[in-house]
Amino acid sequence: MSIVGTRVVRVEDEKLITTGGTYIEDLREEALTGAVHAMFVRSPIAHARITSIDTSEALAAPGVVAVYTAEDIDLAPGAAGPVAEPWLADGVVRYVGQPVALVLTQERYQLADAAELVDVDYEPLDAVASIDAALSDETVIFPEHGSNLMQEHGHEFDDNAFADCEVVITETIVNQRVAPAPLEVRGAACVWGEDGRLTFWPSTQNPQMARTIIAAGLGVGEESVHVITPDVGGGFGAKIGADPDAVVIAWASRKAGRAVRWSETRSENMTAMTHGRAQQNTVTVGGRRDGTILAFRLDIVQDAGAYPRTLFLPTLTELMASGVYHFPKVEARSRGVVTNTTPISAYRGAGRPEATAAIERAMDLFAAEIGMDPAEVRKVNFIRPDEFPYQTPTGAVYDTGEYAQALDKVLENAGYTELRAEQARRRDSGDPVALGLGLATYVEITGGDGGGESGRVDIHADGSVTAYTGSSPHGQGLDTTLAMLLSDQLGVPMDRITVRHGDTDEVPKGVGTFGSRSLQLGGSAVRQAADEVIERAKQVAAELLEASTDDMELNAEAGMWQVRGAPSSRTVTWAQVAEKAGEGQLSADVWFDKGTPTFPFGAHLAVVEVDTLTGKVVLRRLVALDDAGPVVNPVTFTGQRHGGLGQGAAQALLEVMNYDADGNPTTATLADYSFITATELPDFELLDMATPTDRNLLGVKGIGEAATIGSTPAVHNAVVDALSHLGVKHIDMPTTPMRVWQALARVREAD
Amino acid sequence: MRVTIEINGRTVTDEVEDRTLLVHFVRENAGLTATNIGCDTTSCGACTVLLDGESVKSCTVLAAQADGHKVTTLEGLSGPDGEQHPLQRSFREQHGLQCGFCTPGMIMASASLLAHNPKPTRDEVREGLEGNLCRCTGYHNIVSAVIEASGQEVDR
Numbered sequence: 001m002s003i004v005g006t007r008v009v010r011v012e013d014e015k016l017i018t019t020g021g022t023y024i025e026d027l028r029e030e031a032l033t034g035a036v037h038a039m040f041v042r043s044p045i046a047h048a049r050i051t052s053i054d055t056s057e058a059l060a061a062p063g064v065v066a067v068y069t070a071e072d073i074d075l076a077p078g079a080a081g082p083v084a085e086p087w088l089a090d091g092v093v094r095y096v097g098q099p100v101a102l103v104l105t106q107e108r109y110q111l112a113d114a115a116e117l118v119d120v121d122y123e124p125l126d127a128v129a130s131i132d133a134a135l136s137d138e139t140v141i142f143p144e145h146g147s148n149l150m151q152e153h154g155h156e157f158d159d160n161a162f163a164d165c166e167v168v169i170t171e172t173i174v175n176q177r178v179a180p181a182p183l184e185v186r187g188a189a190c191v192w193g194e195d196g197r198l199t200f201w202p203s204t205q206n207p208q209m210a211r212t213i214i215a216a217g218l219g220v221g222e223e224s225v226h227v228i229t230p231d232v233g234g235g236f237g238a239k240i241g242a243d244p245d246a247v248v249i250a251w252a253s254r255k256a257g258r259a260v261r262w263s264e265t266r267s268e269n270m271t272a273m274t275h276g277r278a279q280q281n282t283v284t285v286g287g288r289r290d291g292t293i294l295a296f297r298l299d300i301v302q303d304a305g306a307y308p309r310t311l312f313l314p315t316l317t318e319l320m321a322s323g324v325y326h327f328p329k330v331e332a333r334s335r336g337v338v339t340n341t342t343p344i345s346a347y348r349g350a351g352r353p354e355a356t357a358a359i360e361r362a363m364d365l366f367a368a369e370i371g372m373d374p375a376e377v378r379k380v381n382f383i384r385p386d387e388f389p390y391q392t393p394t395g396a397v398y399d400t401g402e403y404a405q406a407l408d409k410v411l412e413n414a415g416y417t418e419l420r421a422e423q424a425r426r427r428d429s430g431d432p433v434a435l436g437l438g439l440a441t442y443v444e445i446t447g448g449d450g451g452g453e454s455g456r457v458d459i460h461a462d463g464s465v466t467a468y469t470g471s472s473p474h475g476q477g478l479d480t481t482l483a484m485l486l487s488d489q490l491g492v493p494m495d496r497i498t499v500r501h502g503d504t505d506e507v508p509k510g511v512g513t514f515g516s517r518s519l520q521l522g523g524s525a526v527r528q529a530a531d532e533v534i535e536r537a538k539q540v541a542a543e544l545l546e547a548s549t550d551d552m553e554l555n556a557e558a559g560m561w562q563v564r565g566a567p568s569s570r571t572v573t574w575a576q577v578a579e580k581a582g583e584g585q586l587s588a589d590v591w592f593d594k595g596t597p598t599f600p601f602g603a604h605l606a607v608v609e610v611d612t613l614t615g616k617v618v619l620r621r622l623v624a625l626d627d628a629g630p631v632v633n634p635v636t637f638t639g640q641r642h643g644g645l646g647q648g649a650a651q652a653l654l655e656v657m658n659y660d661a662d663g664n665p666t667t668a669t670l671a672d673y674s675f676i677t678a679t680e681l682p683d684f685e686l687l688d689m690a691t692p693t694d695r696n697l698l699g700v701k702g703i704g705e706a707a708t709i710g711s712t713p714a715v716h717n718a719v720v721d722a723l724s725h726l727g728v729k730h731i732d733m734p735t736t737p738m739r740v741w742q743a744l745a746r747v748r749e750a751d
Numbered sequence: 752m753r754v755t756i757e758i759n760g761r762t763v764t765d766e767v768e769d770r771t772l773l774v775h776f777v778r779e780n781a782g783l784t785a786t787n788i789g790c791d792t793t794s795c796g797a798c799t800v801l802l803d804g805e806s807v808k809s810c811t812v813l814a815a816q817a818d819g820h821k822v823t824t825l826e827g828l829s830g831p832d833g834e835q836h837p838l839q840r841s842f843r844e845q846h847g848l849q850c851g852f853c854t855p856g857m858i859m860a861s862a863s864l865l866a867h868n869p870k871p872t873r874d875e876v877r878e879g880l881e882g883n884l885c886r887c888t889g890y891h892n893i894v895s896a897v898i899e900a901s902g903q904e905v906d907r
């Protein structure tokens with residue numbers, strides 16, 4: 001029986017559960033002996049002119065090796081974009097947390113003492129702390145740019161778009177800013193060799209991209225930078241590539257001529273690592289009273305934070321605007337603005353959760369207005385299975401989907417009819433604890449970058465296998481998944497297969513892990529490499545068995561080469577073939593270049609109880625179907641879904657990164673930020689379905705972000721649904737007790 | 752100042768600053784790096800160890816306070832013959848970890864939880880682990896892992 005699709009516990013876990021992994025701070029490499037410690041001095045003010053920086057006191061403090069400011073940095077200005085981001089703040093600071101200086105000390109405990117002594121004088125400027133303030137251009141953050149508007153993209157809106165509609169609903173929906181908050185903060189260690197080559201250990205999702213960014217930042221060739229990724233304690237999109245901080249660390253190490261270790265504090269992480277989401281979206285949906293939607297419009301404003309690093313997010317939201325629905329007319333446009341807040345970048349889902357949140361809220365608003373069950377409205381408007389491949393009006397080309405079937409399965413398994421009946425009973429009896437049911441049907445894009453991935457497979461003379469992947473897992477369990485694929489394909493047992501990644505000397509080409517791309521692209525690359533190795537082995541096996549190459553076949557069940565149709569005595573093992581070929585000969589190094597995106601989908605149902613007296617929301621059930629095609633390992637597949645459900649629900653219920661009107665973050669520690677805990681989540685109820693894609697060698701789609709995308713609007717819709725009979729139409733996330741209570745107070749007042 | 756702490760059955764004596772945290776003593780002076788640091792506000796639980804058998808967040812205990820006491824970290828959980836603790840086995844079996852960064856703290860907190868409540872319900876596990884944050888797993892499988900380690904049937 002094939003190992004693919006069966007439950008296999010992770011090979012990664014052995015060290016993680018015994019001695020712990022080796023994260024940045026755990027590195028005990030000899031080359032790092034005597035490394036100095038680094039800490040950034042970060043701006044405590046959102047927007048200010050730096051009038052002076054005095055480092056003399058800090059320099060005299062115990063153990064201080066160096067203090068660097070923008071003046072010292074002799075690198076070309078930072079990455080391209082509408083405005084350049086300085087390596088260290090140069091003249092002006094633009095968000096709380098922006099690096100202003102870097103302190104190097106002998107001992108770790110000397111860092112904070114010395115950083116305190118760097119005396120920076122700030123002359124405050126007006127802060128732009130919200131999207132509305134940014135759009136007003138009353139204060140322009142980059143005067144040379146002339147406006148806070150950094151990007152405009154998408155459709156012109158048609159004044160007549162909704163002319164034929166019986167019902168038109170408009171609502172502005174805030175997709176709040178959240179902190180990715182991986183449990184391991186950002187960090188790095190590095191050392192320059194005598195050969196002038198940098199070895200750099202970052203906590204990253206893609207070492208090759210980190211290498212490119214660091215080399216470009218330093219102005220050296222890529223061959224001068226060797227990146228090695230140790231274990232990574234979570235990324236969630238915020239550890240894609242390398243932040244400017246990493247370049248400064250590499251530069252400081254060269255300047256000081258010392259090995260350097262850097263690890264930010266959690267409080268720094270909360271303001272200095274990029275945040276996610278941060279969109280304000282206006283949806284307009286119009287249609288007929290029978291539930292048919294005729295037109296949908298999405299007007300996106302992305303808060304890009306102080307430096308617009310990733311304006312691809314709102315364009316991805318545009319691309320996915322119409323979700324799982326076939327609407328005759330769809331319009332989406334986006335604007336990206338800068339504010340005096342932490343820069344925004346990818347966070348689990350990156351642009352797609354925002355699209356789904358908008359459309360799924362809009363579907364419920366429409367359903368409520370026409371008095372139809374939200375499940376029915378969805379069914380009326382789904383793209384039908386016979387319409388695939390389906391090109392959306394905003395340019396996505398969906399591969400395969402069974403949207404109605406997914407929703408039906410969820411409704412049936414969750415007992416939707418009974419739940420609605422219970423809701424009605426509670427409402428009739430005047431129960432102060434209201435029941436809410438929330439649906440979301442979603443489609444998302446995986447491998448959306450459209451790039452390829454590298455894969456290499458070596459079969460050694462003893463028959464063991466080493467595979468190299470350009471993907472860079474950080475908790476997803478890809479080592480296990482790839483070993484399963486190879487075991488299945490080659491007939492070599494799992495424990496004879498080693499998967500390697502994360503070292504740019506070993507794997508010079510790679511794109512890494514983000515956008516749920518690793519299995520569909522990294523897996524396909526490894527499959528392609530193994531196919532090539534099998535072709536080569538065929539010739540060698542033919543020589544050994546004195547048969548024609550055309551007659552050779554690999555018995556993958558047994559892991560043996562045999563002559564087709566011949567008695568089983570005529571077989572040779574992989575080891576025999578590899579030995580005959582010679583070490584290093586059964587090897588293939590490929591680039592899987594068919595990086596066409598795929599479109600996983602699913603349906604989620606959330607059940608909440610809302611105490612109408614206190615506003616407290618309790619998430620009772622989360623029933624989720626996530627279809628990402630065939631499953632290689634149900635263990636990790638389920639794990640990815642669980643994690644996604646938890647993070648998605650967290651955004652709907654609790655999490656928000658807040659700033660006051662002056663741009664001061666008010667949720668900058670884990671004591672203030674409502675990070676979701678085990679008590680706020682229920683046991684998840686998962687349903688399975690597998691609709692393959694034809695866009696890669698495995699038929700698989702990505703699963704890393706899917707559940708986050710579906711669960712956020714499902715939980716959000718459930719909270720609003722719980723209160724709909726009281727007249728509440730919409731509450732922005734997070735649906736905290738205060739927000740719920742205020743919404744109820746508003747409708748009571750209006751009565 | 753000089754402190755002596757018995758860590759995983761081994762006596763470690765070293766000269767430290769007064770303000771040295773137990774977590775740093777464990778990691779730097781004793782060289783045991785499984786115990787992680789995830790925050791600076793005693794919020795995440797990544798640094799959880801057992802101090803005289805009770806779970807503590809070792810980022811909130813001074814090394815000096817642990818002077819003369821016994822500390823157990825993840826590295827000390829396996830038996831002398833290398834046999835793994837039921838929690839180590841169940842975390843793997845139930846896929847109770849992904850990136851693994853919260854795992855040492857989670858397992859130590861779970862050990863303490865089970866010592867006080869050998870047959871917890873799923874809700875009791877959730878409450879017992881409230882001080883330990885995980886960003887990856889959504890907690891479901893962590894709860895299952897603790898249930899399995901307690902010898903109860905896991906309803907996956």
Ligand code: FES
Pocket residue numbers: 787788789790791792793794795796797798799808809810811
């Ligand atoms: S590091 Fe101790 S609780 Fe977070």
Ligand code: FES
Pocket residue numbers: 183233234475847848849850851852853854884885886887888
């Ligand atoms: S497994 Fe990553 S934080 Fe828990």
